Amino acid sequence: MGHQEPHIDLSPRVSDTIRKTTCYMCACRCGIDVHLKQGRVAYIEGNRDHPVNRGVLCAKGAAGIMQVNAPSRLRAPLRRVGPRGSGQFEEISWDEALQTAVDWMAPLRANAPEKLAFFTGRDQSQSLTSWWAQQFGTPNYAAHGGFCSVNMAAAGIATMGGAFWEFGQPDWERTKLLLLFGVAEDHDSNPIKIGLGKLKARGARVIGINPVRSGYNAVADDWFAITPGTDGLLILSLVHCLLKAGRIDLDYLARYTNAPLLVNEDPDSPENGLFLRDAQGKPLVLDRASHLPVAFDAPAVKPDLAHGYRRAGITHRPVFRILADRYLAPEHAPEAVAERCGIPASRIRALAAELARVAFDEAIEIDQPWTDFRGTRHAKMVGRPVAMHAMRGISAHSNGFQTARALHLLQILLGTVETPGGFRFKPPYPKPMEAHPRPHATATPGQPLKGPHLGFPLGPEDLALDAQGNPQRIDKAFSWENPLSAHGLMHMVIANAHAGDPYRIDTLFLYMANMAWNSSMGTARVIDMLTDTDPDTGEYVIPRIIYSDAYSSEMVAYADLILPDTTYLERHDCISLLDRPISEAEAAADAIRWPVVDPDRDVRGFQSVLIDLGARLGLPGFVTEDGSPVYADYADYITNHQRRPGIGPLMGFRGDGTETGRGAPNADQLARYIETGSHFQAHIPPAAQFFKPWNSAYQDWAVGLGLYDSPQPYLFNLWLEPLRRFQLAAEGHGPHQPPDHLRARIKATMDPLPIWYEPFEQSAIDQDAYPLHALTQRPMAMYHSWGSQNAWLRQIHGENPLYLPTNLWDEHRFAEGDWARVTSPHGAITVPVAHMAALNPNTIWTWNAIGKRAGAWALDPKAPEATRGFLLNHLIHELLPPKGDGHRWANSDPVTGQAAWFDLRVRIEKVPAPDRTQPAFAPLASPVGTGPATLAWKIGK
Numbered sequence: 001m002g003h004q005e006p007h008i009d010l011s012p013r014v015s016d017t018i019r020k021t022t023c024y025m026c027a028c029r030c031g032i033d034v035h036l037k038q039g040r041v042a043y044i045e046g047n048r049d050h051p052v053n054r055g056v057l058c059a060k061g062a063a064g065i066m067q068v069n070a071p072s073r074l075r076a077p078l079r080r081v082g083p084r085g086s087g088q089f090e091e092i093s094w095d096e097a098l099q100t101a102v103d104w105m106a107p108l109r110a111n112a113p114e115k116l117a118f119f120t121g122r123d124q125s126q127s128l129t130s131w132w133a134q135q136f137g138t139p140n141y142a143a144h145g146g147f148c149s150v151n152m153a154a155a156g157i158a159t160m161g162g163a164f165w166e167f168g169q170p171d172w173e174r175t176k177l178l179l180l181f182g183v184a185e186d187h188d189s190n191p192i193k194i195g196l197g198k199l200k201a202r203g204a205r206v207i208g209i210n211p212v213r214s215g216y217n218a219v220a221d222d223w224f225a226i227t228p229g230t231d232g233l234l235i236l237s238l239v240h241c242l243l244k245a246g247r248i249d250l251d252y253l254a255r256y257t258n259a260p261l262l263v264n265e266d267p268d269s270p271e272n273g274l275f276l277r278d279a280q281g282k283p284l285v286l287d288r289a290s291h292l293p294v295a296f297d298a299p300a301v302k303p304d305l306a307h308g309y310r311r312a313g314i315t316h317r318p319v320f321r322i323l324a325d326r327y328l329a330p331e332h333a334p335e336a337v338a339e340r341c342g343i344p345a346s347r348i349r350a351l352a353a354e355l356a357r358v359a360f361d362e363a364i365e366i367d368q369p370w371t372d373f374r375g376t377r378h379a380k381m382v383g384r385p386v387a388m389h390a391m392r393g394i395s396a397h398s399n400g401f402q403t404a405r406a407l408h409l410l411q412i413l414l415g416t417v418e419t420p421g422g423f424r425f426k427p428p429y430p431k432p433m434e435a436h437p438r439p440h441a442t443a444t445p446g447q448p449l450k451g452p453h454l455g456f457p458l459g460p461e462d463l464a465l466d467a468q469g470n471p472q473r474i475d476k477a478f479s480w481e482n483p484l485s486a487h488g489l490m491h492m493v494i495a496n497a498h499a500g501d502p503y504r505i506d507t508l509f510l511y512m513a514n515m516a517w518n519s520s521m522g523t524a525r526v527i528d529m530l531t532d533t534d535p536d537t538g539e540y541v542i543p544r545i546i547y548s549d550a551y552s553s554e555m556v557a558y559a560d561l562i563l564p565d566t567t568y569l570e571r572h573d574c575i576s577l578l579d580r581p582i583s584e585a586e587a588a589a590d591a592i593r594w595p596v597v598d599p600d601r602d603v604r605g606f607q608s609v610l611i612d613l614g615a616r617l618g619l620p621g622f623v624t625e626d627g628s629p630v631y632a633d634y635a636d637y638i639t640n641h642q643r644r645p646g647i648g649p650l651m652g653f654r655g656d657g658t659e660t661g662r663g664a665p666n667a668d669q670l671a672r673y674i675e676t677g678s679h680f681q682a683h684i685p686p687a688a689q690f691f692k693p694w695n696s697a698y699q700d701w702a703v704g705l706g707l708y709d710s711p712q713p714y715l716f717n718l719w720l721e722p723l724r725r726f727q728l729a730a731e732g733h734g735p736h737q738p739p740d741h742l743r744a745r746i747k748a749t750m751d752p753l754p755i756w757y758e759p760f761e762q763s764a765i766d767q768d769a770y771p772l773h774a775l776t777q778r779p780m781a782m783y784h785s786w787g788s789q790n791a792w793l794r795q796i797h798g799e800n801p802l803y804l805p806t807n808l809w810d811e812h813r814f815a816e817g818d819w820a821r822v823t824s825p826h827g828a829i830t831v832p833v834a835h836m837a838a839l840n841p842n843t844i845w846t847w848n849a850i851g852k853r854a855g856a857w858a859l860d861p862k863a864p865e866a867t868r869g870f871l872l873n874h875l876i877h878e879l880l881p882p883k884g885d886g887h888r889w890a891n892s893d894p895v896t897g898q899a900a901w902f903d904l905r906v907r908i909e910k911v912p913a914p915d916r917t918q919p920a921f922a923p924l925a926s927p928v929g930t931g932p933a934t935l936a937w938k939i940g941k
């Protein structure tokens with residue numbers, strides 16, 4: 001007998017069922033195949049047909065199994081029975097929980113809707129949550145963008161009608177040079193990794209500009225260890241070099257930007273700094289052929305970038321001339337900024353030359369005719385293959401809005417936006433600032449707000465102020481303190497509510513926002529505010545707190561009523577074009593989540609709970625005329641809600657199932673999504689793929705899909721006229737006047753051209769006493785605080801040392817295992833240190849949100865996250881140090897109100913190792929207790 005090879009099953013079946021849904025282990029929203037065995041999650045892999053990840057799955061995504069089975073999951077609605085912070089709760093029924101919430105909220109709606117403050121954290125259902133808050137009638141609603149990256153988002157939309165990440169992406173197929181500014185590793189995670197892989201395969205260059213060389217910067221071809229807060233200075237110096245060398249795209253500037261628009265230059269005119277307009281209000285350019293001013297969008301106009309125009313004795317000059325004068329000044333020369341940025345002048349000049357060489361000497365062409373909004377036909381699409389990407393690193397500073405504006409100016413001068421090889425918008429963007437709503441904030445008892453809360457004021461008349469000029473919102477968004485706070489200021493809500501400034505609230509309603517720990521500036525102070533009582537009444541200063549979360553986070557202990565959420569595999573969700581979709585530059589896309597497993601606890605998806613509350617409160621849109629609920633749950637809402645006739649949360653399979661974008665609700669829509677992989681794409685035709693803001697074919701396609709109702713071509717705003725309107729008010733013009741103490745700051749910071757100024761905290765402190773910058777970064781393997789409770793991911797990052805550059809390591813004679821005390825003007829922490837050579841010499845940093853409070857998240861109170869992990873938040877304050885002028889200024893960007901996390905300045909000293917990181921907080925009693933010492937998960941054999 002011959003030898004018989006043993007049979008080996010090389011691909012054993014890991015599951016009996018596969019269900020396709022959308023990952024939520026971070027915000028990228030990759031497609032996943034969830035393998036089930038015996039009805040339980042056995043394995044998760046990437047969906048190869050999904051546009052976001054094409055099958056790629058990261059460590060977080062794979063570890064979703066341990067998230068769905070985490071011991072920290074809340075199990076039932078809870079009512080607090082001990083003092084706030086005691087962790088003493090009793091389980092109650094859903095009926096009781098919802099009735100309690102209604103009993104608290106209904107009188108507020110009837111009498112003073114603003115006394116409900118509803119703020120959400122990392123959720124992805126803002127089109128529902130904002131609509132609910134609008135129908136309730138409270139002005140106090142926002143999501144977490146104000147403490148994340150609103151500077152990036154608002155500057156992008158205001159300058160060019162879209163920003164990075166969810167709004168746009170590099171042209172990964174054609175880019176030859178990519179600049180990454182301050183990018184976190186967990187945002188846009190798989191898409192950037194896939195994109196970088198494509199660039200590397202083609203030999204394209206990647207340059208990282210970041211104080212810390214980790215993650216994407218570690219695989220970059222070149223790295224600029226910039227000093228935190230000076231990105232704008234570097235960028236404007238690059239602009240200086242390009243202007244001086246004449247290496248800018250004049251044709252692009254003349255056609256597609258407001259560079260040729262004529263600006264009033266009479267310093268005494270109430271219109272100084274505003275555009276010359278015709279009788280219909282259209283801005284004017286000088287036509288090179290006729291030498292006459294004509295509307296910017298007149299057919300066949302040839303806008304003049306060089307010459308001014310005098311009318312009624314007033315000189316008007318094109319934006320481009322003003323801009324060139326500004327940035328050609330010696331203060332922007334590389335030699336003038338090098339020391340401050342920590343980058344030699346020769347490297348700045350070399351970077352500018354490299355940008356110009358790739359943009360202009362390696363220009364690419366696509367043989368694709370197209371027609372612009374003036375009716376001009378172009379035989380080809382000409383591209384400048386330089387792309388840029390930025391996130392929180394440039395955003396989380398008090399100069400972040402103007403820095404992000406500067407970055408867009410650089411992109412636009414090179415002609416790299418919406419051209420082949422450059423930066424491309426993703427539908428529903430581009431969408432200019434003017435197409436966004438104005439903010440609405442006037443509360444009327446028993447009535448909805450008259451429009452959406454969030455948007456873009458175009459001038460002082462659009463601010464959210466009452467008749468006396470006081471802020472209408474609890475976070476003071478859209479006030480003179482931060483006029484363009486397009487995402488609200490979540491980081492100020494608790495401090496303002498506690499101070500009763502501008503007024504007291506009754507109920508704080510939070511969703512997925514860990515405000516008693518890693519989401520607040522000055523954690524201990526915020527805990528004190530949440531637990532503080534009124535000496536006269538003995539009641540809590542913030543009387544009621546309702547919180548919804550899936551897990552026993554630190555915030556749970558400080559709430560009065562807990563509405564337990566499901567995990568992401570147990571729920572319906574909608575990743576919608578009305579909200580934060582998953583589109584690509586070539587296609588609009590949306591997606592769903594659906595319950596691929598049933599919850600094994602008494603929990604409900606928060607969005608369904610919100611819809612139920614809306615019906616119980618009788619909110620318009622949530623009840624029919626006879627008072628019965630319009631929607632059974634979130635799935636029903638996703639299917640049947642119409643924001644405008646024919647436009648709903650999902651674009652696919654509308655009407656009879658064949659209609660896309662516009663169409664009547666279709667009862668089979670969710671079933672069709674599930675059948676086809678839980679996502680849907682609508683591809684942009686070839687002639688509409690680039691130059692989207694000005695491309696007639698794109699505009700018509702977008703109208704057809706329902707992104708807008710009529711074509712809306714526009715010009716990029718190099719000169720941001722709405723900012724100038726605020727400056728004019730600060731100079732004394734117009735009926736809407738700022739308070740005197742804010743005039744100088746508005747004039748200084750709301751410049752219509754991008755500027756750089758020193759971050760506020762730096763100028764408010766003794767810099768010799770606090771010589772170092774302190775930052776956090778987000779690791780690829782964690783997403784906010786969720787990941788650091790995950791049994792698998794904790795094995796990657798179970799603690800977070802403070803990383804020090806070589807010069808500090810040597811200067812303080814640190815050795816492995818040492819600890820340091822870190823002191824800021826607001827507090828001190830004692831933490832373990834580690835050496836990292838690839839770091840700006842004046843910067844120390846750590847991973848974000850690894851540190852946990854003992855007792856939270858069902859972790860052992862002695863877990864390394866609690867004993868060796870830590871937060872930098874203890875060193876940060878939501879207010880700047882006193883300056884002696886009687887005001888405590890917010891630690892925020894003065895334009896958008898973005899929390900300035902990265903302005904933090906500190907000093908360090910070596911100290912003996914304590915038994916655990918300091919400050920140490922008393923362990924929390926958790927309603928779910930502590931998980932088992934060993935966690936294993938195996939389904940079947």
Ligand code: SF4
Pocket residue numbers: 023024025026027028029030053056057058059060061062189190191
């Ligand atoms: S990148 Fe984010 S969404 Fe994609 S698989 Fe990883 S965790 Fe999931």
